[in-house]
Amino acid sequence: MKFSLAKIKRIGTPIIALFIFLSLSFVFNGEIPWFSAPFSPKLLEKLTENIILILFIGSGFFVLLTAECFNYLNFKHTWVNTSQSSFVTALNKKDWFGLLVQFPLIILIEEIVFRGIILLIFSLCLKGFLKGFLNEFLIILASSLIFCLYHLHVYLSTDDWKITGFYMGFSLIIGIILALFFSYVGIIGVWIYHVIVVAGIYWQWKNYENKTQKTFSVNL
16 A cells, blocks of 8 residues: 555644643643643733733734735735645645644644743743843744744745745744743643634635636636
């Protein structure tokens, strides 16, 4: 039986998710930061929980609005080929396992690794390295840059530096937002945010892809 990379990924995703969950359980001795974390930026500590929730949700709308502006300009100028996204491909093929199981699990793995482990490691290693806000900014920026660089893997599947650069740029923005709010909402909160925002961006890509195809058909 031949296994393609896609099939290996489908089988491997749940296994990797379980392995990382068990690893996190070992690191935190059963006290996994699902809903809150010890890392607490002073930048937001004076705000009430209600304001934090408003900012958390509002930042999601801001990211989606930014993506919509990009999509509109990309539709007019064709900077990158967004149809290469694996999520858009799954939508076109109606791959429900990929959309409802694999996609959320991959994002959960990312949040466990980059916020649940790497961000907390940086908060411990860089604690007191700089004073006040600068130290917190360094922790957030360092973990977000690693999250950004992680998305270099997009190039392996697309062979396109333009769309890879787009992924990396947006990953840096989303990484900073998730790092800021992680201590208040934990892994579950940033995971839900990540799934909704990224799925929203991909859905926009799908809609613009349909518009592009219709425009191409009319021009013919």
